[in-house]
Amino acid sequence: MEANTMFLTKxxxxxxxxxxxxxxxxPDPIQDFCIPKPITSPHHHPFSTNLPCKNxxxxxxxxxxxxxxxxxxxxxxxxxxxxxxxxxxFPGLNTLxxxxxxxxxxxxxxxxxxxxxxxxxxAHVVKGRVYSGFVDSNNKVYAKVMEEGEMMxxxxxxxxxxxxxxxxxxxxxxxxxxxxxxxxxxPSVVFGSGINEELLVKAFGLSLEQIGTLKKRFNPxxxxxx
Numbered sequence: 001m002e003a004n005t006m007f008l009t010k011x012x013x014x015x016x017x018x019x020x021x022x023x024x025x026x027p028d029p030i031q032d033f034c035i036p037k038p039i040t041s042p043h044h045h046p047f048s049t050n051l052p053c054k055n056x057x058x059x060x061x062x063x064x065x066x067x068x069x070x071x072x073x074x075x076x077x078x079x080x081x082x083x084x085x086x087x088x089x090f091p092g093l094n095t096l097x098x099x100x101x102x103x104x105x106x107x108x109x110x111x112x113x114x115x116x117x118x119x120x121x122x123a124h125v126v127k128g129r130v131y132s133g134f135v136d137s138n139n140k141v142y143a144k145v146m147e148e149g150e151m152m153x154x155x156x157x158x159x160x161x162x163x164x165x166x167x168x169x170x171x172x173x174x175x176x177x178x179x180x181x182x183x184x185x186x187p188s189v190v191f192g193s194g195i196n197e198e199l200l201v202k203a204f205g206l207s208l209e210q211i212g213t214l215k216k217r218f219n220p221x222x223x224x225x226x
């Protein structure tokens with residue numbers, strides 16, 4: 001039964017990824033693939049699809065393989081570890097309109113509300129139990145506790161979130177249909193970006209002192225000063 005579940009999950013993932021190749025939000029590639037040459041100019045954006053390609057005679061199978069998902073990333077103080085995979089870490093993805101992420105959450109840990117302005121995401125729970133969901137433009141929440149083998153889609157540009165509600169570290173694999181999806185975490189965007197404090201006081205009904213506390217927590221510059 002478990003083997004059948006894993007087979008179906010893998011099949012669904014392959015189908016989704018095949019659809020993404022067709023419906024990717026990035027520009028369509030004009031060649032089979034483009035393994036970029038090492039970036040030497042500081043003016044090139046690391047996710048640019050205009051980087052010069054290596055000659056095919058220089059390529060090997062290893063250019064199309066990524067092994068970094070075998071282990072989790074470094075855990076933060078909040079219990080979240082991520083391994084982002086994009087053309088910078090896996091050049092084989094360049095021009096293909098895809099990126100991926102492995103997220104590991106210790107029991108009780110969260111992936112805070114955030115969104116990707118340029119990509120839809122599909123999240124697959126590999127291990128554990130995860131409360132997962134998103135909020136639509138009418139402020140309706142779509143959320144449930146996901147079990148191992150289940151997947152959830154987060155539509156492009158909508159706020160989504162995850163929380164480990166199990167007793168073991170949870171592992172989630174995410175796939176996004178852009179090689180540069182972007183990410184904006186709501187707490188950091190609101191309190192860590194330098195928005196005028198008076199505006200925040202009026203918007204959230206908090207005191208200036210409370211706003212200051214939140215800014216110290218989510219502004220990396222202010223956090224390093226304390």
